[in-house]
Amino acid sequence: MTTEPVDNQPEVSVPGATLAPTHRGGGGGGARKSLKIENLRIGFGDTRAVDGLSFELPPGGAVGIVGESGSGKSATALALLGLHQNATVTGRISFGGTDLTTLDDREWRRIRGARIAMVFQEPLTALSPFHRIGDQIAEVYRIHTGATRRAARLRAVEVLKQVHIPDAERRARSYPHQFSGGMRQRALIAMALACRPQVIVADEPTTALDVTVQAQILDLLDEVRSTTGAGLLLISHDLGVVAGSADSVVVMRNGRAVEQGPTESVLVTPREAYTRELIAAVPHPNPPRTVEGEPLLRLTDVRKHFKLPRRGRVDAVDGVTLDVRRGETLGIAGESGTGKTTLARMMVGLVEPSAGKITFDGADIARRRGRSVQMVFQDPLSSLNPRRTVGESIADPLRLQGVRDPRARVLSLLERVGLSPREYDRYPHQLSGGMRQRVGIARALAPSPRLIVCDEPVSSLDVTTQAQILALLEDLRSTLDLTLVVVSHDLAVLRQIADRVAVLSGGAVVELGDTARVYEQPEHPYTKELLAAIPVADPLEARRLRALRRSRLV
Amino acid sequence: MTGYLFRRIGGALLVLFGLTTILYALFYLAPSDPAVLTCGKGCTPERLADVRHAMGVDDPVHVQYAHFLEGLVAGRDYPSGPDVRHCPAPCLGYSFETDQPVTALLTDRLPVSVSLAIGAEALSLVVGIGAGMLSGLRRHRWLDRLVNGLVLTGYAVPVFLVGLLLLLLFCVVLQWLPFPAYVPFTTNPLLWAQNLLLPWVALATIQAAAYARLTRAGIQETLAEDHIRTARAYGLPERRIIWRRAFRGAMLPLVTLTALDVAAIMTSAVLTETMFGLPGIGQLLVGAVNQIDLPVVVGVTLLTGLLIVVANAVADLLYAAIDPRVQLR
Numbered sequence: 001m002t003t004e005p006v007d008n009q010p011e012v013s014v015p016g017a018t019l020a021p022t023h024r025g026g027g028g029g030g031a032r033k034s035l036k037i038e039n040l041r042i043g044f045g046d047t048r049a050v051d052g053l054s055f056e057l058p059p060g061g062a063v064g065i066v067g068e069s070g071s072g073k074s075a076t077a078l079a080l081l082g083l084h085q086n087a088t089v090t091g092r093i094s095f096g097g098t099d100l101t102t103l104d105d106r107e108w109r110r111i112r113g114a115r116i117a118m119v120f121q122e123p124l125t126a127l128s129p130f131h132r133i134g135d136q137i138a139e140v141y142r143i144h145t146g147a148t149r150r151a152a153r154l155r156a157v158e159v160l161k162q163v164h165i166p167d168a169e170r171r172a173r174s175y176p177h178q179f180s181g182g183m184r185q186r187a188l189i190a191m192a193l194a195c196r197p198q199v200i201v202a203d204e205p206t207t208a209l210d211v212t213v214q215a216q217i218l219d220l221l222d223e224v225r226s227t228t229g230a231g232l233l234l235i236s237h238d239l240g241v242v243a244g245s246a247d248s249v250v251v252m253r254n255g256r257a258v259e260q261g262p263t264e265s266v267l268v269t270p271r272e273a274y275t276r277e278l279i280a281a282v283p284h285p286n287p288p289r290t291v292e293g294e295p296l297l298r299l300t301d302v303r304k305h306f307k308l309p310r311r312g313r314v315d316a317v318d319g320v321t322l323d324v325r326r327g328e329t330l331g332i333a334g335e336s337g338t339g340k341t342t343l344a345r346m347m348v349g350l351v352e353p354s355a356g357k358i359t360f361d362g363a364d365i366a367r368r369r370g371r372s373v374q375m376v377f378q379d380p381l382s383s384l385n386p387r388r389t390v391g392e393s394i395a396d397p398l399r400l401q402g403v404r405d406p407r408a409r410v411l412s413l414l415e416r417v418g419l420s421p422r423e424y425d426r427y428p429h430q431l432s433g434g435m436r437q438r439v440g441i442a443r444a445l446a447p448s449p450r451l452i453v454c455d456e457p458v459s460s461l462d463v464t465t466q467a468q469i470l471a472l473l474e475d476l477r478s479t480l481d482l483t484l485v486v487v488s489h490d491l492a493v494l495r496q497i498a499d500r501v502a503v504l505s506g507g508a509v510v511e512l513g514d515t516a517r518v519y520e521q522p523e524h525p526y527t528k529e530l531l532a533a534i535p536v537a538d539p540l541e542a543r544r545l546r547a548l549r550r551s552r553l554v
Numbered sequence: 555m556t557g558y559l560f561r562r563i564g565g566a567l568l569v570l571f572g573l574t575t576i577l578y579a580l581f582y583l584a585p586s587d588p589a590v591l592t593c594g595k596g597c598t599p600e601r602l603a604d605v606r607h608a609m610g611v612d613d614p615v616h617v618q619y620a621h622f623l624e625g626l627v628a629g630r631d632y633p634s635g636p637d638v639r640h641c642p643a644p645c646l647g648y649s650f651e652t653d654q655p656v657t658a659l660l661t662d663r664l665p666v667s668v669s670l671a672i673g674a675e676a677l678s679l680v681v682g683i684g685a686g687m688l689s690g691l692r693r694h695r696w697l698d699r700l701v702n703g704l705v706l707t708g709y710a711v712p713v714f715l716v717g718l719l720l721l722l723l724f725c726v727v728l729q730w731l732p733f734p735a736y737v738p739f740t741t742n743p744l745l746w747a748q749n750l751l752l753p754w755v756a757l758a759t760i761q762a763a764a765y766a767r768l769t770r771a772g773i774q775e776t777l778a779e780d781h782i783r784t785a786r787a788y789g790l791p792e793r794r795i796i797w798r799r800a801f802r803g804a805m806l807p808l809v810t811l812t813a814l815d816v817a818a819i820m821t822s823a824v825l826t827e828t829m830f831g832l833p834g835i836g837q838l839l840v841g842a843v844n845q846i847d848l849p850v851v852v853g854v855t856l857l858t859g860l861l862i863v864v865a866n867a868v869a870d871l872l873y874a875a876i877d878p879r880v881q882l883r
Contacts, residue, residue, distance in 0.1 A: 081787050115790030120787075129879055130802045140788045175878045193786065273651035 034097025035116070035199050035231065036078070042075045042084065042255075049075040049087070051255035055248075057199060062232040064224060064242030064263065066278070067252035068462040073235045076252075077203045080233070081118055082108040095199075116146040117192035119221075121204040127176040133187050134160070134172025141194045142252035159190040162227075163220060181471040182213035188218060199231045200224070206241060210335035211489060214514035215533035218245055219546055237462060239282055240492075240535025243267055247531030251275050263539045281467035282537045283492040288516040290500050293326030296346060296483050297365075297373075297451060302356035303340050316342040318507035319356075324451065325489025329477060329484040331498025331515065333530065334490055339507040344455045344487045348375045360451070371401070374444035378456035380436035384428040390414075390439050391424030397446040406446075418472060434465035441472065445480070453485045458493060470497050491534050495519055503527045558882040562870075565861040567747075573859045574622070574852060581848050588650050588846045595629070598708030608633060609650060622852070636702070646856070647849035651842070656788065656853035658694040659838060666736055667834040669746065670826070671819040673754040675812065678761035682810070685762065687771025689797065701766060708763030717756040717829040724752060734830045753830040757823065763817060765808060802876060809876065813869035817861040821854065 006372065035057040042050040050072040057063045067073045079089050082100065093100040100111065137159060138152035147155065153172070160168035176184055185205060187322040188547035190201050202221060206214035222245050225232045236242050242249055243263060250260040251274065259272040261548040270276050304317040307398050317339040323332050324347075334340040345351040346358060349365045358365040360373060374397075377383035384393050391410050398406035411421045417438040428436055437457060437486075444452050445455055454473065474497060488494050494501055494515070501518045503511040511524040522528045532549055536542050589606045590597070597605075606612040610621060610632065624630055626647035631649065632639045639811040641647065646656035689701035726732045734752055776782065777800050786794045824836035835854060844851035874880045 030861075083783065083787055109789040109791065111789070113790075114788070118784075118787040120780065120784055122780055126784045128781040128799050129787070129875065130799070139790070143790055143794075177879045188784075 026063060033198055034058045036092070036094045037414070038094070038388070039081060040076065040093065041089070042072065042079055044086065048255050050079070053252070053255070053257055055250050055260055057231045057233055059198065060225070060229045060231055062234065062246045064246030064249045064254055065233065065235045066239055066242050066249060068464065069236055070147070071252040072255035073252050074203055077233070079117065080201055081112050081116055092251060093424055105256070110144070110352055113140050113197070114195040115197055116199045116201060117195070119188050119192050119202040119205045121207055123181060123188050123208070124176060126188060127184060129176060132173050132175055133179065137187070137194050138189045140191055144195045145185060159193045160187065163187070163190045163194060165190070178400065181419040182216060185209060185217050186220065189217075189224065193224060196228065197230055199233065201233045201235070202234045204237065205234070210534040211491065212335065212529055214241070215549060216534065218535070219549060221245060222546065226235065231399060238432065238535055239278060239463070239537040240542065241269065243537050243539045244535065244546055251278065267537055267539055275392065277464060279537055281332050281464040283467070283490070283496040285495050285516070286497070287417035288514065289499050290514065293328060296326040296361060297324040297360045298359045302343070302346060302353045302358060304339070304346060304351060305354045306337070315507050316473040317346065320509055322502055322512060324408035324483060324485055326452045327481065328499045329486060329497055331494035331501040332487045332504060333489070333494050333501055334504030335489055338504040339554055340504050341455055342489045343504070344375070344453050344485065347453050347485060348373045350375070371447045372449050373451045373453065374447065374449040376440050376444045376452060376454040376457050379460055380433065380440040381428055383440060384436065386428055389425050389427055394439065394443045394446055397443065401447060401548070409446070413445055416445065417442045433461050434469060437461065437469055438472065441476070445476070449482070450483070451483045453487070455487045456489065457486065459488065459490065467491070473497065491530055501529065512522050563868050565868070569863055570856060570859050571677025573855060575619070576854055577852050578615065578619050578622070588848060591846060592650050595777035630828045646853040649842070649847055649850050651845045651850070656849045658854055658858060660835065663833055663835045663838050665738060666832050667820040667823070667836070669750055670737060670753055670757070670823060670832060670834060671725065671816050673747070673750050674757035674819055675816055676786050677754050677758040678765055679812065681758060683769050686766040687773060689766070690770040690773035701770070705763045705766050708759050711759065713756055713760055714825050716753070716759045717826060720752045720756055723828070734832070736832050753832060757819060757826055764811065764832060766782060766813065768807050769804055773800055776800040776803035780790055806873065806876060809872045810869045813865040813872070814862065817858070818863040820861055821858040
């Protein structure tokens with residue numbers, strides 16, 4: 001492996017004058033190679049993370065690995081770069097004829113970043129906070145090519161331009177914390193491109209990002225693949241992320257490939273039950289339901305301003321007027337920073353509005369305490385007290401109401417949300433994410449509320465768990481005669497659960513209407529942009545949307 | 555940045571003002587009368603009144619305090635029999651005990667304390683960071699255990715015990731070093747260092763233990779961060795990762811501690827100074843407290859406060875220099 005011709009490489013096609021090569025030679029290059037994984041097994045002590053996985057990434061191809069948490073997909077990614085420290089890795093990872101599993105540490109270092117480059121999940125923590133972005137990219141380039149400092153700096157700016165960082169010369173001198181989430185992810189992709197690798201491994205590259213930014217990053221990875229000829233291994237829990245970008249798909253579960261093949265056949269005509277289950281769990285539109293109840297919660301020109309020390313005022317919510325009708329599910333859609341969480345907190349009276357009025361059943365929400373309006377939080381682990389058992393947490397609101405012995409009621413609530421009574425004495429960390437969110441819902445149900453506001457109730461959950469929680473919420477709404485407000489960044493989730501949708505942007509509602517109408521005939525440009533960015537699991541539709549996004553850019 | 559400095563200085567002045575106020579209040583409430591002590595045995599009431607007047611303790615406490623502040627800013631005049639003594643700003647008054655200006659007492663002793671602090675701090679940092687890195691990188695399990703054991707020992711042993719053992723070993727048993735006596739750096743740098751070596755080691759024993767612990771925890775924490783994984787995934791050599799990426803993060807908590815330790819050694823290393831016969835500021839303070847020498851106590855406390863405030867500001871500036879995410883505002 002180590003003796004590889006570096007100068008007779010076929011010139012990689014790179015469009016645009018900005019991409020003029022500055023330091024050809026070292027780095028990646030070489031004849032295009034395929035990456036072939038055969039019978040890969042990764043074990044940590046007694047647990048098997050990956051158990052006999054085989055697939056092939058042809059030169060310049062794109063393979064998607066899909067699986068829920070714990071399926072072994074990230075362990076696979078780390079193995080491709082030899083980054084496991086306390087694991088036993090067996091099997092073959094052949095890269096152009098060399099078995100990577102036999103390399104020693106020095107040989108591995110010449111592969112990492114130069115031939116196979118990794119794009120990580122959390123772009124904020126994945127970059128060193130102490131060094132400038134341009135310097136970090138240049139350092140990688142210098143290590144692998146031995147280029148001069150100057151040449152490396154130029155290369156850093158060049159790849160930053162390639163990932164469409166505006167004003168790249170200047171922004172190369174920024175630190176990661178000065179970049180937005182999307183720009184940081186672009187910078188990481190730029191770092192991956194620096195040495196012209198033959199394979200880019202992207203492990204959940206868009207999980208931490210807003211939906212429109214996610215679409216941009218996926219489009220960028222697709223573009224980079226076609227312009228540089230690098231192969232792409234895209235790992236995600238989200239079928240929609242993989243559908244539009246991969247030629248073939250590997251569906252993983254418990255360390256094994258359940259099904260693999262061309263993207264179209266796996267996602268459109270799946271053979272395996274688990275694949276079908278995954279696809280069925282992807283949120284899908286429900287038949288429309290029109291609820292004409294009278295307004296239960298009314299918001300009139302509600303505003304919330306935060307004063308920041310020495311940085312002026314932030315208008316988190318800037319004039320929202322809307323009604324929540326009795327018996328309906330109102331979806332509130334918005335990306336990060338649109339004020340959706342602040343709005344949700346004001347609806348339950350946790351945050352007092354700076355101006356405007358919120359009434360519940362005609363009475364000012366600020367004067368009401370608890371009971372009739374409850375909240376389900378995003379992160380069920382941090383919103384439950386880790387030192388108290390699940391049962392005690394659910395019993396809290398009941399005790400507040402003066403119930404002497406709430407145990408019986410708590411047990412029936414546990415059962416109502418699909419948990420067994422023996423969970424009463426367990427602690428939050430002993431439960432799975434989905435079970436914890438059920439506990440959060442049970443706690444919200446405890447005081448028999450009429451309205452429940454759910455802030456991103458499923459965003460931290462796997463797709464199959466997500467489907468179960470959504471089904472539970474729907475069931476509770478209809479059987480307990482509840483009214484729901486569901487706040488989410490995920491438009492697909494809202495399309496499934498909401499009767500009406502309000503789209504938030506810059507602290508204001510830009511569009512409000514029946515779900516079917518908003519999704520099929522969006523009026524506001526921002527809504528259109530959001531909808532075009534939703535990842536869809538249908539490969540053809542995904543490619544159509546990508547083309548649509550591209551045509552808008554030009 | 556300029557705004558930050560102004561706010562910082564304003565805050566510092568406020569702290570020092572508060573400090574003197576509390577000190578004055580405490581001494582006023584204390585049951586003993588410094589004039590009686592100064593006057594000595596067989597003191598006549600007339601003489602006592604004279605002494606009171608000369609010491610300036612016959613005024614009500616708030617007047618005394620106002621005079622003190624005035625002297626600090628503009629200097630003040632003291633009645634001395636028929637004459638008047640002028641004490642230039644910053645005037646901290648005259649020692650009740652020796653009648654010397656407090657500022658002179660402090661400036662006499664400051665070099666001793668500075669010498670002690672600089673040497674001890676340098677030694678602690680080198681040993682502490684070195685040991686912390688060795689054990690934090692966990693190349694050898696036995697090394698990690700050894701360093702941990704030493705660290706706990708260093709923590710557990712009081713400084714006077716370490717000091718006495720050092721004196722016993724090097725000055726009595728082995729007789730490699732003479733009993734320490736302070737020699738100014740300007741007189742003879744070699745003798746200066748030789749005489750200060752044992753106190754440095756004594757202080758460093760405890761401090762290095764603390765630094766080693768912090769370094770070890772810091773390096774392990776930083777090495778577990780995502781950006782280190784990224785560096786590995788991009789083929790950076792491990793040595794480069796440790797020194798260029800991880801070390802910086804590991805040093806952050808050490809900055810604050812070091813700055814505060816310097817201030818602490820300079821003003822309150824009483825045990826060390828006493829044991830090794832160093833006429834430093836700590837000794838001055840203890841003597842003054844025993845004699846109820848109010849001006850000296852106030853002077854030393856003010857200096858302590860000043861040093862700690864300055865040390866904190868220096869720590870903040872260093873912090874911002876190391877970590878670009880920190881912004882001073």
